[in-house]
Amino acid sequence: MPQLNRNNRHKVRFELNGRLAEGFAEPRTLLSDFLRHELGATGTHVGCEHGVCGACTVQIDGVPARSCLTLAVQADGASIRTVEGLAPEPGRLSILQEAFRRHHALQCGFCTAGILMSLDAFLRERKDVSESELREFLGGHICRCTGYGPIVAAALDAAKKMQEQDNV
Amino acid sequence: MKPAQFDYLRAETLSEVHKALAADPEARVIAGGQTLVPMLSMRLARPPLLIDIMRIAALKKIEDKGKFLRVGAAVRQAELLALEGLAEKQPLLAAALPWVGHAQTRNRGTVCGSVAHADPSAEIPLTLVALEGSVEVSGLRGTRRVPAAEFFTGLMTTARKNEEMIEAVWFPVRKPNTGYAFFEYGRRHGDFAIVAAAAVAEGDKVRLTIGGVADRPVARDFRERGKAALDKALNEFAWSLEARDDQHGTAVYRRELVRQIGAKVMEEARSCLN
Numbered sequence: 001m002p003q004l005n006r007n008n009r010h011k012v013r014f015e016l017n018g019r020l021a022e023g024f025a026e027p028r029t030l031l032s033d034f035l036r037h038e039l040g041a042t043g044t045h046v047g048c049e050h051g052v053c054g055a056c057t058v059q060i061d062g063v064p065a066r067s068c069l070t071l072a073v074q075a076d077g078a079s080i081r082t083v084e085g086l087a088p089e090p091g092r093l094s095i096l097q098e099a100f101r102r103h104h105a106l107q108c109g110f111c112t113a114g115i116l117m118s119l120d121a122f123l124r125e126r127k128d129v130s131e132s133e134l135r136e137f138l139g140g141h142i143c144r145c146t147g148y149g150p151i152v153a154a155a156l157d158a159a160k161k162m163q164e165q166d167n168v
Numbered sequence: 169m170k171p172a173q174f175d176y177l178r179a180e181t182l183s184e185v186h187k188a189l190a191a192d193p194e195a196r197v198i199a200g201g202q203t204l205v206p207m208l209s210m211r212l213a214r215p216p217l218l219i220d221i222m223r224i225a226a227l228k229k230i231e232d233k234g235k236f237l238r239v240g241a242a243v244r245q246a247e248l249l250a251l252e253g254l255a256e257k258q259p260l261l262a263a264a265l266p267w268v269g270h271a272q273t274r275n276r277g278t279v280c281g282s283v284a285h286a287d288p289s290a291e292i293p294l295t296l297v298a299l300e301g302s303v304e305v306s307g308l309r310g311t312r313r314v315p316a317a318e319f320f321t322g323l324m325t326t327a328r329k330n331e332e333m334i335e336a337v338w339f340p341v342r343k344p345n346t347g348y349a350f351f352e353y354g355r356r357h358g359d360f361a362i363v364a365a366a367a368v369a370e371g372d373k374v375r376l377t378i379g380g381v382a383d384r385p386v387a388r389d390f391r392e393r394g395k396a397a398l399d400k401a402l403n404e405f406a407w408s409l410e411a412r413d414d415q416h417g418t419a420v421y422r423r424e425l426v427r428q429i430g431a432k433v434m435e436e437a438r439s440c441l442n
Binding site: 003004005006007026027028030033049050051054057060063064065066068069070071073074118122136137139140 | 171220357
C-alpha cells in the first residue's frame with residue numbers, strides 16, 4: 001500500500017457501533033481524538049493520554065483496548081464499539097449501565113465510559129467472575145471519586161443478573 | 169500530548185518492511201503500539217516513518233517447533249496467553265504473562281514489541297532470558313538468531329540493528345524434571361515491577377533471573393545448598409546488580425526485594441521438581 005504522508009489527512013473507515021463511520025486523519029491522529037473530534041463520538045473520554053488511566057477504553061474487534069494507544073489509521077477496517085453503543089435502545093439502559101445507576105457506581109462520570117466498555121466485554125465471557133478477579137481486571141482503570149466499592153458491587157450485581165437472564 | 173508528525177506505511181510483506189528500514193535508519197516498526205504510542209505522544213520518540221506490521225499474515229503465527237515455541241512479531245500478548253495448553257508447554261510464560269500490563273493493553277500489545285522495547289522491568293524480556301530463549305531478527309541482509317542474554321545490551325537498548333526488525337522470539341518449551349516460578353512486586357498490578365524474578369530449577373541448579381534492578385534482566389545459576397549459603401549467595405547477587413534509588417524505591421529496598429522474592433521463587437521452582 002502507498003505510504004501515508006504526514007502532511008495530509010487520509011480516509012479512515014471502520015464500523016462504529018454497528019454502522020459504517022468514516023473521516024479523515026493524519027497518520028499521527030490517535031483513535032481517541034479521531035472518535036471525538038472527527039466523528040463527534042464524545043462519549044469516549046480522554047484522561048492521561050498515555051495508557052495508564054483507562055478512561056478512553058473502547059472495544060476494538062470485540063476486546064477492550066485503550067483508544068489513546070491506537071492510531072486512527074491502525075483502526076482502519078476494524079469494528080469499534082464505544083459507550084454510545086451500549087444502550088439497547090433510546091431511553092433504555094443495558095443491564096450493566098442500570099446496575100451502575102442503582103449502585104451509584106459513578107460520581108463525576110469521567111472514568112465511567114471506559115470502565116463500562118471494559119466490563120461489558122469481560123462480563124460477556126465471565127458471568128461467574130469472583131470479586132478478586134474483578135478487582136484485578138479493574139486495576140486497568142483509575143477512578144478518583146468512588147473508591148471502587150460501588151463499581152465492584154455494580155459489576156457483581158450485573159454479572160448475577162446476566163447469569164439469571166441466561167438461565168431463563 | 170500528541171505525537172509529532174510522521175509518515176505511515178502499512179506493510180503487507182516482510183520485504184516491504186526490510187526495504188523501508190534499510191532506506192531510513194530512523195524509521196520504526198509499530199506493532200501493537202502499547203509502548204511506542206505513549207512514547208510518541210510524550211515525544212520521547214520522533215521517528216520520521218512508522219511501519220505497521222500487523223497486517224502481515226506470516227507474522228501472526230505461534231508455531232510449535234518441537235523444543236521451542238516460535239512467536240511471530242504480530243502475535244498479541246493476549247493471544248499467547250490464550251494459547252491452548254500454554255501452562256503445559258511453558259509454565260513460566262503462563263505464570264508471567266498475566267503480570268504484563270493490564271488485560272486492556274495485552275489485547276493490543278505484542279510479545280515481540282515488549283522484547284523490542286527492552287524495558288529492564290518488563291516481564292517478557294525477563295522470561296526470555298530466564299528460559300535462555302532467542303530473538304530472530306531479519307533485514308535485507310538476511311535473518312539471524314540472537315541468544316536472549318546477548319540481545320538485551322542495556323537500558324532499552326538491544327542488539328537489533330537499525331535496518332533490522334524482530335521477526336519472532338523463540339521460547340524453549342518445558343523440559344522434563346524442571347521447575348519454574350515467577351513473582352514480582354509493584355505498587356499496582358499492571359504497573360512496571362519494582363523487582364521481578366523468575367526461577368528455573370533443574371537437577372541441583374536453580375537459575376534465578378531478576379528484572380527491574382539492573383539495566384537489563386540478569387541471570388545467575390545457584391548451586392548453593394542450605395539456608396546460610398544460599399542467603400549469602402543471594403545477597404552477593406543482589407549487590408552485584410548495582411541497584412539505584414528512584415521515585416519507586418531506594419536501592420536498599422530493591423536489594424531487599426531481590427533477596428526476598430529471589431528466595432521465594434527459587435524455593436517454589438525447586439518444589440515443582442518433586
